[in-house]
Amino acid sequence: MTQQEQLMDWFIRYSSILKKRSTHRQKERFLQAFQTDVSAIRDDFNVDEFKLHPKDPYTYHNVYVGDMHRATQIICTYYDTPTVVWRDYAYFDIKQHEQSTTWLIMFTALSYIIAGGLFTWLVTIPMLAGGHLISVPSILMVVGYLAYFLMLGQMTRGWPSRHTLIQNSSSLVALLGILGAQRKPTVAFAFVDAGCTNDAGLKRVLRRKKGKCRFFMVENIGGDTPLYAITNDTVHQYRDIEGFENTTTAMKMDDRITHLISAKKYGDRFVLPLAQLRQKKINALNMEVLSHFIESL
Helix, strand or coil: CCCCHHHHHHHHHHHHHCCCCCCCHHHHHHHHHHHHHHHCCCCCCEEEEECCCCCCCEEEEEEECCCCCCCCCEEEEEECCCCCCCCCCCCCCCHHHHHHHHHHHHHHHHHHHHHHHEEEEEEHHHHHCCCCCCCHHHHHHHHHHHHHHHHHHHHHCCCCCCHHHHHHHHHHHHHHHHHCCCCCCCCEEHHHCCCCCCCCHHHHHHHHCCCEEEEEEEEEEEEEECCCCCCCCCCCCCCCCCCCCCCCCCCCCCCCCCEEEEEEEEEEEEECHHHCCCCCCCCHHHHHHHHHHCCCC
């Protein structure tokens, strides 16, 4: 299989077959496939399982490739996928992400509850009033209500987006394709969990990595928009990156991180339009620019 064919195979797998990586089960399926793909390229990888606190019911998983202890440059991206959104994606704006998700969940859940109430009033109550307690329709109705409440529970947690080619499968596959070419002991890769929620995976890496190290966070790299290299540190660790427009942002972020993103810039804001989030084609030029940069480290 040629490199181009391998990339196409990965794109199909992670943007189609395993495109939803939001629930615990979906992430387990992804991790099994991802570890198989990584092990075919390199054997210096490991999975870091952790919880935010001892009683946390959820276990997070980071996948590291390379020597994380010796590395002075770590390339990161997140593998989980976002919930359905109805507006443009604003980088570094956590409040907007929370508001967008909350309002969409409230609207869909309320509409669903109203629909369920109308069905109960117009169908269920008249049927029960007619004395049809034990019948095929009543049994089917009970099954229907069980399914209704299961869906309502999922709805309150947010529906996983099915448009994940750009966010963030494009970055995932881009880095997967670079693993074989970049094997310097000073460069490592981190595929982190919870990038679409609380950044638990990235915070774990930043907290555990001691000493001087530069982090590059790759996000939505395959979008059909310009590339930006964004950091807060313009004195000690700021550097020109060929193919990326170097800039800063007033948004609060860790000084050790340079964010490599595909976006449109509006003043001090960096945005990926909703149409770009839902696009079905990868910007191959952006992928090539990222590949050349990482291979040159």
